[in-house]
Amino acid sequence: MPSLSEVHRSIPVPSVKGFWRKFLAYAGPGYLVSVGYVDPGNWATDIAGGSKFGYALLSVILLSNLMAILLQTLCVRLGVATGRDLAQMCREAFSPRVSFILWVLCELAIAACDFAELLGSAIALQLLFGLPLVWGVCLMGLDVIVLLLLQKKGFRYIEALVITLVGTIALCFLAEVIFSRPDFGGILQGYFPKAEIVQNSEMLYLAIAILGATVMPHNLYLHSAIVQTRAWEPTIEKKREAIKFSTLDSTVALWFALLINSAILIVAAATFHTSGHYEVAEIQDAYKLLSPLMGVGAASAIFAFALLASGQSSTLTATLAGQIVMEGFLNLRLRPWVRRLATRLIALVPALITIIFFGEQSTGKLLVFSQVVLSLQLSFAVIPLVMFTSDRRLMGTFVNPFWLKLLSWAVALLIAGVNAWLLWETAIGWLTR
Template structure:
């Protein structure tokens, strides 16, 4: 009876397991302590948190901090709370149904709708890849003086790193990501110590202010922060990689897996909150309060940090964190691309080929813009990539809320009344927010 009910809930039958080469591959100790089990489940959250601190987020946080001080810290906090909610829904979908978001969409919607959703998801991944390419190229330029256009081309070589890690096992990918995240965290902790922000003013920034809505320029940057924080490819990614754990595919096992995955993602997203807040706090304390309120680009921030903070290593630390951010995002972007293509189309390409195609599609516009317009053009392309991500976000969020609110699909794991209400309000809020952002951007 259960199988019949499950089959009737989807337009198509379930097909191959999500990321079949690593699905159910990470061992979970049985009859172990809470802490040991938690450590075994920890990892996917770090891969998700990467998308919240990628180079695309840096530009909006730097601009917000340099122009408006600590005021927009409240926007970063709200964005993070929305992220925790949506990522928990994505993890629950994957664990409860055994489908990732792409598979669930393919199994639920007509072929035409599913194909359009696939195209939009691919566009979002290419936009994410553009941010990674530009961020890494800028970091290479700042650290080693490598021309931007050469740096953009060098980033194509990271496909070999991804290939090596995928052959070693999923835990190796998680360890590399956690190491790079720790590098970014330590870099900004050092930068914050050097900038010596006023703690009382920083805490006051986390309280929402009326002026955010009243000031059109501040509202625009606030919307940019919100739009750049919740990444659509992360929802596809999280619904898949939570299934790498060898939890019991029973009611009890799924309940336990959902609990531990929520702790994992919430912890990692809290680290991401600290990093994003640190970028804005650093920008505010170093630039806003010293009168440099026009700093809007990554290169501008790099050039000014040494003189403002009075240290010759401040800029180097900043660039190292940027390079770690770009390379980290590369790993998760590769996995998300594989999940989207296999989930929507059930087409399986070799990982290196899939990665190479995506990276070429990102490199071509980056090379053209860099050659024609230089650093100024790359910054504008970076902002455009975030606008494209904003356009696609609702096409991932709305299906996610639909599926997790459907009892026939989720069974006892369906969203309760209040969670369903809040989830739909968030989905509508994001849709309205991004429509406003797009209109404001293009007009």
């Protein structure tokens, strides 16, 4: 049985010719994936990176986004060519023990992601309405009701809500960039990589966090499943068309995510770094400083509203990803509200413990750490994805061409190598204390 069977092949694709009608029919899944690239975890890493190092880490955002476009393209190819998602393919290809380990790792990644979304939404409620962070965390645990209502109405309603929220975030940060009056020469230089990023351990840590916040492992499982919500005809020609338009959908959506992520870091660099506020790592501190430093009264409120939109859009996709990996790896199907409640409780407990015992000032560092955890999990999803899409027996005529195999393995090795380097640097740091 396919994952998310209630929406599998539920959205019709027009049979008539016409680019825009086909494009609109396939548009949607890419935006559900893209919200994971602009969630509160991204905010924490981008704000910390921009305030500490100015525009220097824009190159990491660009590189991460290019890798994300490539990997999401592979997800499209896998889902369309095989009719199965990445989790199902892992269950079929690997032993039960290996599949179980991969499932546990993916669940940890989803929990880390959901933790960031939960905390980000609670922080937004605190900034906008003065609601205590503990109560905000508890209140956000009830957002499962929204998802359940939308799922009953149809998958297009979920897509429409997410696209609206992404558009809201984009408009908010367009305004923030205008208010911050950034140095466009510095922005251009920031998109060119620097050796210092690898040589400076603190900069490397934030770069890894940005990578983990951008290329999320559970998004790979999610995309390979939701691309199958479209009812294309199972012929070679129609599958090729589905890959073409679904890839275009995700590429356009991820370029929007790149612009939003860049805007967050640019605002932090132009507002905090240039004014000497190098240690702004907490979202709450950024909120307090934005209006005074920019000289625009509404800047902080716009920032908080965009944060709320970010947290709520991301939490919808984390729930769907959790349902997909449980069905795919374990062939176990739970009621959506049970699955959602389980995911949220796993994130709720550490969030409350952090706030109660370590204080609200610790949330920024924990958000960044959660994104590093995501990055460390990434290879366990990327390597199987590249393996499967490079196997002609599985993919047939849609197997990765040689240049794509080469590029995909290069990205997989780069991700694994950078994470290994971070672990080595961390171990050396502990040993030399």
